[in-house]
Amino acid sequence: MNSESSTSGVSLDWVDGETKVEEAPHDHGDETRLWLRLLTCTTLVETEVRRRLREEFDFTLPRFDLLAQLERAEDGMVLGEVSKRMMVSPGNLTALVERLVESGYVSRTVSPKDRRVQIIALTEAGRAAFRNMADRHGEWIGDMFKQLSARDGAALMKELGKLKNSIRATLSNPQ
Amino acid sequence: MNSESSTSGVSLDWVDGETKVEEAPHDHGDETRLWLRLLTCTTLVETEVRRRLREEFDFTLPRFDLLAQLERAEDGMVLGEVSKRMMVSPGNLTALVERLVESGYVSRTVSPKDRRVQIIALTEAGRAAFRNMADRHGEWIGDMFKQLSARDGAALMKELGKLKNSIRATLSNPQ
DNA sequence: TGGAATTAGTTCATCCTTAAAATGATATTT
DNA sequence: AAATATCATTTTAAGGATGAACTAATTCCA
Structure with a gap:
């Protein structure tokens, strides 16, 4: 079949x-x-x-996700913030960012105020590449979700919101 | 916060x-x-x-998932079938199964009818360990989902069913 | 039969991912 | 100021995951 x-x-x-x-x-x-x-x-x-x-x-999904985070931070983002938003370990990002810097999509600057901190940002090339991919990405998702009516989509969104709250409640208050 | x-x-x-x-x-x-x-x-x-x-x-999640698949196949399962059910590449399973065989939770037998085929099954130790973990697993999930009413849960189940159909339709009929 | 296609698994190179330990920088005490 | 704590990031070791190429076994079929 x-x-x-x-x-x-x-x-x-x-x-x-x-x-x-x-x-x-x-x-x-x-x-x-x-x-x-x-x-x-x-x-x-x-x-x-x-x-x-x-x-x-x-391109890989993790790289795409990273660009997606940076895309809505005009002035770049501290590495730790990216880690939290992406829900991945900081150690994970080291290599990921390294590769994106190499490919010219991302810039990395040490903060002048605090030399522990790095600021990551999209380069122009990165921004252009991301927009390109994000458009297609939206189409793919739209395609996969297309049999779901607007009504069902809204319902699902709401139910998932409740679920998310339930999960977060448990996580922030284990046992 | x-x-x-x-x-x-x-x-x-x-x-x-x-x-x-x-x-x-x-x-x-x-x-x-x-x-x-x-x-x-x-x-x-x-x-x-x-x-x-x-x-x-x-224990790791992939290992747990593998045991879970085997648990409801009394007589074991062909490796390829496991791969499909787990939605992971066959190459991935090679090492995973190897580790579980080493730890004594899984047995691996070459089919006598077709020497390309391997049959993977839970050992008694594997079954016991899995049941143990599965019980706890159920509790964790129950805990994380507990703020969702039965009604919401049922609704979510149904909506996700629709979504799944939508996705599958796109996947089996790309473009 | 005997060669070609198909099928089941493995191997390989590469990337992603994590937890834990280490490094190096700033803050906080004392 | 020195010692200590905290914080941001990197390193390391180990496991997972994939696509592509490969091996070996079976089936197809001319």
Whole structure:
């Protein structure tokens, strides 16, 4: 029904890990199924975006995400701030930024006020490249989401907002 | 308001990359915002699950996911099938399975009918360890989702179902 | 049968990612 | 001012992930 198999495997013939993982005493089966469905949706979109970024622009998603963060910080951003916004470890950024500096999309300046601090910013080339990719990115997402009515989209947005609050509540107040 | 800063950075003080990435001619801004919110929720949960798996069981999420797939295949599973269900490349599994075989949680048998094929299965130790972790996993998810009413959960499940269909439609019929 | 295509997995090079430890700079005490 | 704490970033070691190239086994079919 649904196959494709490229030389290097993977592709469209995935199957969904989405089924119950457990059925324990106090259950939580519903939440777990919901979580798995959430994860499935995210993985499907994310994988496709990665694939297209590579194919069309020979670019990676982490690099794209980094440019996206910088794009709305006209005067650049402190590295630590980027780390928080991207939800990745600071150590991760070191190499990522390095590569983007090398390719000329990003500039890196040591703050004159505090020599520990770095300010990262988009170069003109980076800004142009990003805008280009972001346009396509928007189209891809629009395409993948297109069967969802405006109504459903709004509902989903709202429900996800509630979920996000629920998660954050637990995270900031463990146990 | 919300900080914690361990030696190695990251933790609770994330900020959400969730804001518009672009505002292009044909827009897609709503879909993109929805996508970013979806991604944020997934990342929050996933990161927390990783953290707790490591802390409580010194285990990784990919390994846990692999055990989860095998758990509901009494007689084991062909490696390629695992790859499809987990939505990861086959090459990825080679090392993952190797490590789980070493730790005694998984057995690997070459099929007698077709010597290209491998059958992977949980060992008794693997089954026990998995059940243990899966119980806790369910609790964590239940905890993070607990502020979502049953009604909201059901609604979210349904909306995500629609989204999943939309995505799959695009993937199996690109352009 | 015997060659070509297909299929299942592995290997390789490259990148991403993290936690933890280390480095180096600024702030805070005493 | 010296000692100490805190803070921003880098380094390191280890695991995950991918696409592409490769190996080996099976199937297809002329």
